[in-house]
């Protein structure tokens with residue numbers, strides 16, 4: 411992204427963002443409600459065009475390329491997508507159909523290879539036993555994992571995760587963080603961008619951070635350089651104390 415802005419009427423959703431993600435990098439995008447995180451992720455997913463500036467994804471310049479060819483190369487997991495899944499959709503079908511970038515039951519026979527890969531991905535996320543279940547009967551955590559498996563199905567070059575731990579209980583969050591950490595540390599995994607509100611959700615193995623506030627970048631770069639008390643306090647507009655325990659982060663308001 412070079413000088414990328416998205417405006418709706420007089421509102422600037424994100425303003426003048428310069429940002430680059432390399433294929434071996436794992437980025438966390440952190441910021442308060444309304445900061446523009448989802449907007450940034452939708453730009454990265456070729457779902458939204460910039461109002462201003464240059465946006466290139468996987469070597470293709472947006473505006474000059476067919477986004478329908480680009481989208482299957484990008485795996486996206488978001489609440490908006492989860493809301494569009496019909497309740498009766500079978501878990502394994504939802505994962506396999508990612509290859510066709512469609513939602514809803516696919517009426518043709520799936521290739522055995524595709525079904526095998528979907529099973530492997532469900533296994534890697536610890537939900538292979540749910541393959542035949544209807545999506546609408548899953549818990550929040552099981553849904554999140556199903557959508558991550560779906561996002562990985564096409565073997566994407568870029569994986570975008572919008573608040574994957576939202577709505578999970580402590581155990582569910584910790585389990586997801588551990589699985590995302592495994593993915594982040596896998597050299598064959600795609601570039602990853604993870605949007606979150608919470609430093610506790612940053613999986614070990616993530617390399618970079620972008621802090622967003624009011625549609626503008628507060629700081630970006632290597633995780634260790636960017637994730638400081640000063641930057642975090644600026645981003646969330648209150649004095650915050652940041653602690654690091656091993657390879658995890660914890661934050662709370664500074665005591666007076």
Ligand SMILES: Nc1ncnc2c1ncn2[C@@H]1O[C@H](COP(=O)(O)OP(=O)(O)OP(=O)(O)O)[C@@H](O)[C@H]1O
Pocket residue numbers: 418421422423441442443444445446447448449450607
């Ligand atoms: N079509 C629109 N017209 C006007 N304002 C919009 C429009 N779409 C989004 N916004 C505003 O842009 C800002 C950024 O929205 P965005 O969803 O990107 O934030 P976010 O950081 O993902 O927030 P959250 O953490 O609450 O999900 C918000 O204040 C939102 O109300």
